Amino acid sequence: MSATTIVAPARPFAWLPTSNWTIKLIGGLVLATLWQVLVGAFLPAYVAKPLGIIAAIPTVVTNPLFLSAAWATLSAVVRGLAVAIVLGTFVGLALGRVKLVERAFGFYVSGLYAMPMVAVLPLVTLWFGYTGAARMATIIFAAFFSIAINVADGAKSVPPEHLEVARSYRAGWREIWFGVTLPAAMPYLLAGIRLAAGRALIAAIVAEFFISIEGLGFFILFNSRTFHHNEAFVAVLLLALFGVGVEAAMTWATRRFLPWYRREAKTD
Amino acid sequence: MSSGAATIRRAAVTDPTHRTESASQSRIRTVGAGKRYGDFQVFRDVDLEVGAREVVALVGPSGCGKTTLLRCIDGLLPISDGEILIEGARVTEPRAGVAMVFQHFGLFPWKTVFDNVAYGLRLAGAAKADIAEKVPHFINMVGLKGFEKVYPYQMSGGMQQRCGLARALAVEPKVLLMDEPFAAVDAQTREILQLELLSIWEMRPTTMLFVTHSIEEAVLMGDRVVVLKGRPSTVHEVIEVDLPHPRTRETLTLPRFAELREIVWNTLKDEARQAEFELEKGR
Structure with missing residues (x-):
């Protein structure tokens, strides 16, 4: 045996930290710096910039108006999602398990799923008035179908x-x-909830834009129109955070409650 | 194969002189059972009787409908002709007191070993205390002690089938239907499981109908080997297995075991070849 040593080729960027979070942070810093520099160089001063947003955070998050707006929107999203999950699960199971239900209603559920819920918003306000109920209806409408369709797929398979x-x-x-x-x-249900949470969030914000009731959507709209772009962006950040939170919760739930799921998919 | 003549009775299952037990004591009885899917006849005129403490092995070439017959007996599939009786009652749907062990194990991946084994008892409405007492007992019996909280994906195929067996035994069935239970596990594990099943059966003899495509398994397990043959298939031969009980590893070394294996093999080989040939032609 000759003493050959096999040398691994040098990894490019070997000097970079290997931790995922560090790399993510560096990526974020790069984007934020670009944003800060480009907006600072070419756009008027009132346009939101990362440093301005960070500076605005303490005043915004202590502002009772913001807090009650955040509560109004996020609690509506959570409640609407809960209703959509329960209804969607039942309807999904019925669609997946009962041939007749599938044949009679499957077509319409898919159709309504594909339809943008923004389109029915004016109708919803006719039925519910310019109220929180209209927002709730929009949220449920937006979230329900992705859950029903996913559960139906799961029930069929x-x-x-x-x-x-x-x-x-x-x-x-x-x-x-x-x-x-x-x-x-x-x-499938968890995948449906993932989709539904995003759609519910969109529904809530668009509904608030349209019907001008208290909430993060209206907070963003109001602050943007009064040139408080940084303040508006803090609300956007909170929405993004909520989305990330749902995503993380679903990942956690999959690991915690469906330990069998990924392993099984792997061996198949 | 004249040497086999004494042990082979041509479709003599319902012959009254053939068995000491009377028909009323038979746990499973099929009378002229037939199954059709549209124009396709899977099996026909199947007359079969299995006594209370008897193990009948059902063999036949691939696609002869032995698994379909077993599903009909379990009540999972309706038969098209004739009737199937369990303890004298017509089978129209799955019955209490009949448990099936599946080739695909059929464990629920979201349930632990404990919950999988408890499944039949829960559905039968057993009391919590009853479940807490019985489930560990049967988990023990199949050698899965210590694995109560493990999920199926964490176990080998052999262990999964032990779990499937425990689930079936836990309901203390009067009739145990085995659908090629060890076909999906490796050869060594299969042999271990066969012998363990035999010793479990000796402890608690019950009616067992054992579908297999392994001739050795059929001879080792069965008090009789029923050969399904033909297209559509029907009971072709019934071979008495006069090997002593308890059956153990020693049984495999008996000259009589080898003889019986040859007898079963000879009844099957032409058909097996023909079935293969027909499959080729069908392509």
């Missing part, structure tokens, strides 16, 4: 072996729906 075992042990329809189909469709 339950492995027949699981259903066979359940039937062999004399499972009734309740057990088939909630004991077998729902857990098997859980990964």
Whole structure:
């Protein structure tokens, strides 16, 4: 045996820290610097810049108007999502498990899913008035279909072996729906919630823009129109944070409650 | 194969002289059972009887419908002709007291070993205390002690089938239906599981109908080996397995075991070849 040593080729950028978070932070700093420099160089002073936004954070987050706006929007989104999850799960299970329901309503559910909910906003205000109820309806409408469609997909793709075992042990329809189909469709439900949360957030903001009720959307609109761009951006940041939070919660929930899911997908 | 004549009875399952038990004691009985999918006849005129403490192995070439027959007996599929009786009652849907062990294991991936084993008991409405007492007992019996909180994806195929077996045993069935239970595990594990199943059965003898495509497994497990053959298939031969109980690893070394294996093989080989040939032609 000759003493050959195999030398790994030098990794490019080996001097960079390997931690994911450090790299993410550096990426963010690069973008923020670009933004700060370009906007500072070419645009009027009132246009939002990273340093201005950071400076605005303490005053905005202690502003009771902002806080109640944030509460109004985010609590509406959470409540609307909760309603959409419950309704969407039931409808999704029915679509996935009952052929007749699928044949009668599947077409319309897909159609309504594809339709932008902004289009029905004027109608919603006719039904509910310029109120929080109109926002709630918009949120539910926006979130419901992505959950129903995902759960229906999940319910349809339950492995027949699981259903066979359940039937062999004399499972009734309740057990088939909630004991077998729902857990098997859980990964689909979580994916649906992910989608729905984004759509619900959009729905809430657009509804607030349109019907001018208290909330982050209206806060952003008002501050932008009064040239408080940095303040408006703090609200945008909060919305982004909420989105990231939902994403993280779903990832956590998948790991915590569906430990079997990823492993199984891997071996298939 | 004249040497086999004494042990082979041509479709003599319902012959009253053939068995000491009377028909009323038979746990599983099929009378002229047939299954059709549209114009396609899977099996026809299947007459079968399995007694209370009897193990019948069902063998036949691939695609002969042995698994379909088992599903019909479990009540998962309706039969098209004739009838299937379990303890004298017609099977129209899955019945209490009948448990099936599946080739695909059929474990729920979101349930732990404990919850999978408890599944049948829960659906049967067993009391919590009952479940807490029985489930560990059967987990123990199949050698999965210590794995109660483990999920199926964390286990090998052999362990998964132990879990599937425990789930079936936990409901203390009067009839155990085995659908090629060890076909999906590796050869060594299969042998271990076969012998363990035999010793479990000796402890608690029950009616067992065992579908397999392994001739050795059929001879090792069965008190009788029923050969399904033909297109559509029907009961072609019934071979008495006069090997002593308890069956153990020693059984495999008996000259009689080798003889019986040859007998079953000879009834199957032509058909197996023909089935293969027909598959080729069908392509």
